[in-house]
Amino acid sequence: MSTKHTIAVLVNDQPGVLQRVSGLFGRRGFNIESITVGQSEEAGLSRMVIVTTGDETTLEQVEKQLYKLIDVIKVINLSSKPMVARELALIKVKAEPSARPEIMGVVETFRASVVDIGTANMMVQVVGDTVKIDAMIELLKPYGIQELSRTGVTAMIRGNA
Template identity: 65%
Template sequence: MERHTIAVLVNDCPGVLTRVANLFGQRGCNIDSITVGSSEEAGLSRMIITTSGDDHQINQLMKQLRKLIDIISVTNLSKDPFVSRELALIKVNATPSQLVELKSIVEPFRATIVDVGPASLIIQVTGDTEKIDALLVLLQSYGILELTRTGSMAMARSAVSAPVHA
């Protein structure tokens, strides 16, 4: 099964998220991640949903999404080049004496240590799913006390723009 990233533009009103989530459940699809936030237009929100399935399943799911009340548009971003990022906060079991060692681990990932306590620290990292997963593997030996991730945020690439490395 392929992983798909679907963008859904919706009216910003109560119940829309519930209807979308229920549809996925009724169709037997699992939502791997979902992020919802304001869009470029007042009164509209954008949902970015990652899920797995074959092309037929995803096409059927998208047709059903389009029929729901308050859905403006549905786009399978996976069909064309797109940019995807997540944010993760990772609380690691560590003492201040391990700070330099941990900085050398997180630096190549462009991650930052945002809080240091007597027995733990919190690391912030932004990037694609694979980058965050790779950092988590390296931090396992320290003991991950808590982890929170945003889920994927994604946007289709412009047809004529060149990629910018940040």
């Protein structure tokens, strides 16, 4: 059964390491839904969080193939444990002054924030799990979304898990 998996990959912060990882996914036919990369708690190491879909066998192959890369230090299947997963989206939505109060209502409900206001649009920032952001986008669609940018998921296992 094909399901969504979130995996964290601790890698050497070396030139080309993103290419090695994404290239591996590409040539082995593994799907990448999102990928985020940034510093980790240790100097010289970066943490990638990759959301991928596939069955258990595919996931096992993904993990094993990742471990074959010399620059990969550790692979953790986050979604096998209780985790916190977040992404951030910036949404530029059409907002004539008359529509603004209604949009503000949606923003407040989602505990999102307005980070910029133009003459005829607003930029909304929303943080949350993927489902929340999907829902927010759905609600803003009727007003006219002019531009949308999502960071992709970053995630961690909960402290006591």
